[in-house]
């Protein structure tokens with residue numbers, strides 16, 4: 001009897017303690033998020049800035065939309081509603097104002113520079129940093145100074161024949177397809193795919209001294225294919241990095257097969273770099289420029305790990321970007337017959353053969369350049385914010401004070417499509433880039449803020465491949481319209497550019513274009 005009542009008492013005590021603990025935990029679990037939300041909404045240093053409350057209260061909202069691939073569209077929508085300076089997470093500000101470039105990217109006297117945000121740009125554990133993930137400003141400058149030698153006007157001139165070789169090859173392949181159409185001399189092609197083929201073949205050749213042979217095989221090289229599949233993983237890693245503990249767990253949970261595949265992909269680039277290093281033939285490629293300008297005694301050199309990683313970065317940064325802009329520009333051109341006709345006339349009346357289309361001469365064509373500028377405005381390869389952080393001591397952006405560590409970036413899509421800065425901002429008007437747009441009385445583009453468009457960014461971290469990219473874009477577009485009449489493919493796959501998902505990069509959808517062969521002669 002006594003024993004029974006003792007064990008009942010113990011059970012009762014155990015029950016009461018368990019229920020109390022659970023109710024305390026439940027209270028904490030329900031009240032903690034409320035406390036966090038109240039703190040973030042009313043007592044945070046950024047709480048005075050406008051933004052949607054669920055986004056300002058919890059970082060989770062931002063990560064969720066990033067994971068879904070809708071971050072670009074959602075931030076665009078938020079900017080339209082809240083203006084050019086908005087809070088999009090407890091500690092993040094998105095900027096869609098031309099002065100954002102000066103405040104975040106350019107050096108301001110008396111201010112520290114805004115470093116890249118390691119959440120987005122940090123290296124994976126155990127990888128040697130590259131130019132995009134360098135841990136210190138000194139390392140970044142050392143790598144940037146060395147890599148810049150690959151992209152000087154002199155280097156570009158020396159690489160011109162290699163680049164055009166691949167572009168001519170693409171034209172030749174497309175011509176073959178049209179000739180298979182016999183009388184009609186036409187073909188429908190997924191142009192996005194062809195732009196990927198040509199841009200990766202070019203960078204493979206300039207980087208590893210070996211093209212990926214995508215054009216010859218009419219298929220994506222497996223290495224390139226794999227790279228694309230990591231876009232979503234990259235976004236997930238960035239989302240997880242916002243939560244230090246979750247990130248650690250997440251990294252432990254990634255299946256070994258995925259980690260192995262990622263390492264194998266990286267190592268393929270490493271192996272190609274070493275094959276190139278072992279070549280005895282002199283080539284005007286990136287490795288030549290890096291090695292020629294290295295000086296181990298002064299420390300102006302790359303370790304072997306840095307060289308391997310930077311080669312991987314250059315191949316990807318140099319290809320995916322250009323193929324995105326080419327795809328977007330073509331998508332708009334075929335739907336703007338007036339612009340396409342003007343471009344076609346300019347190219348066909350200026351040249352009588354493709355051999356005359358040198359980088360130097362293409363640079364002088366006003367309409368071609370206007371088309372490319374407009375393509376870059378409407379289809380930047382990185383439409384989302386260029387992610388940076390406020391330096392030690394805090395600083396101002398657009399006159400607003402931000403504490404150190406605040407995440408901040410210029411949101412390209414929202415800025416470039418803002419009706420405040422561009423007449424008919426959502427319409428493809430190459431004319432806005434012509435000098436007459438400013439000088440002609442009554443021009444609708446007189447007040448356009450062209451300087452708002454910095455698709456290659458600017459300042460300390462601005463694109464080092466801008467000259468190469470522009471030369472490539474001009475050369476591809478000119479050769480295409482010189483050889484083919486392009487139009488929307490009846491019943492073909494179409495792209496609504498703004499509805500494409502974006503993870504670590506834009507996930508481009510297929511775009512069918514009808515090509516009709518204009519030239520009968522071979523190259």
Ligand code: HEM
Nearest residue numbers: 131317318321322325386455456457461462463464465469
């Ligand atoms: C249309 C083509 C291209 C566009 C629109 C573009 C755009 C950009 C932008 C916006 C950045 C700055 C990112 C930031 O500040 O957060 C950047 C950086 C960079 N780009 Fe490009 N890029 C293009 C082509 C290329 C090419 C062809 C290469 C080289 C092969 C290249 C190599 C790089 C590198 C290495 C960086 C990092 C620079 C640094 O951190 O110092 N890009 N690019």
